[in-house]
Amino acid sequence: MFRRASEGFRPVPVGAQVLPGYEVVALLAHGRRMDTYDVHSVERDCRCVVKILREDRRDEPGVRAAVELEGTLLCELQHPHLVRGYEVHRDPAPAMVLETLTGATLDAMLEEGPLSVADTALLGLQLASVLGYLHRKGWLHLDLKPANVVVEQGRATLIDLSLAGRAGSGRRGAGTRGYLAPEQALGEGLSAATDVWGLSVTLVEALTGDLPHGDEATWDSRRRVWPVHRRAPGRVPSLDSVPPAYDELLRACLERDPAARPTLLDVRTVLGELVGPT
Incomplete structure (x- = not known):
């Protein structure tokens, strides 16, 4: 699904080169800052994907730097x-x-209906694995959501690092409505626990088809920010069919206080027991 096209937007024509050696097969997306193309690589003689900064945003130094970093x-x-x-x-x-x-x-995939406990547990293990890798390299993902995960034959792949950042402070409110943690609304206290929150929201949605706090949730970041240390129960959808340990894990990962959330190791332990030997 395309966002509203910028005024005067003209995609690179099919067959033309969007970058030297990369011939356009199709425009995949016209996003807020990037145009994404399905291309044929002349050098590799195969299909690839090119994400290129929109023409109307190429004079913005901060956006240019973010694209180059990703x-x-x-x-x-x-x-x-x-x-x-x-x-x-x-x-x-x-x-x-x-x-x-x-x-x-x-x-x-979730448009066809929720996933099973076993499938979401395997999904969670794979996402916890890549999140842990990013954390050990000194990076937080900060935008984990179903739209940023591609699944093929039981294998999950994280596809977007556009909001990746370091632990500590960040841009206030940066993230996706319904998925960002309370500390992201504040732009303070970002840590591995922030990605644990995003992972839990994603798994709850995969299990139930619903978001724990609704798709409008921004924690009132523009008008009133609830203190991170103030606990208020989330509107966690019904998890009646989920094993108690899994239910407890997901709810704990949605604690308002980042320090109260389980670690990724805790997540892997619980999910590993659900999946069993692989």
């Missing part, structure tokens, strides 16, 4: 559950070349 991270970081980056380009505009994934986004 491309650099995807090329440097290597993990079985993280999309592979091949190249970073700075001319004619900040852009990155990525591997093509043939699965469906988790977001699209």
Whole structure:
């Protein structure tokens, strides 16, 4: 689904080169800051994906730097559950070349209905694995949600590092409505626990089809920010069919206080027991 096109937007025509050596097959998305193309790589003789900064945003230094950082991270970081980056380009505009994934986004899969306990547990293990890898490399993801996960034959791949940042302070309210943790609304106290929150929201949605706090949840970041230390129960959807240990884990991961949330190791322990030997 495309966002509203910017005024005067004209996609690179099919067959033309969006970057040297990359011929457009189709426009996949026209986002708020990036245009994403399905392309044929002349050098590799295969399909790839090119994400390139929108023409109307190329004079914004902060946006240019963010795109270059994402491309650099995807090329440097290597993990079985993280999309592979091949190249970073700075001319004619900040852009990155990525591997093509043939699965469906988790977001699209959930339109067909919720997933089973076993499937979500396996999904959670894979996402916890890649999140732990990012954390050990000094990065937080900060935007975990079904739209940023591609699933193919039981394998999950994280596809977007556009909001990746360091622990500590960040841009107030940065994240996606319904998925961002309370500390993201504040822009303070970002940590591994912030990604634990995002993982739990994603798993709850995968299990129930609903978001714990609704898709409008921004924690009133524009008008009134609830203190992180103040606990208020979330509107966690019914998890009656979920094993008690799994239910308890998901609810604990949604504690308002980041210090009260389980670690990724705790998450892996509980989910590992649900999945069993692999």
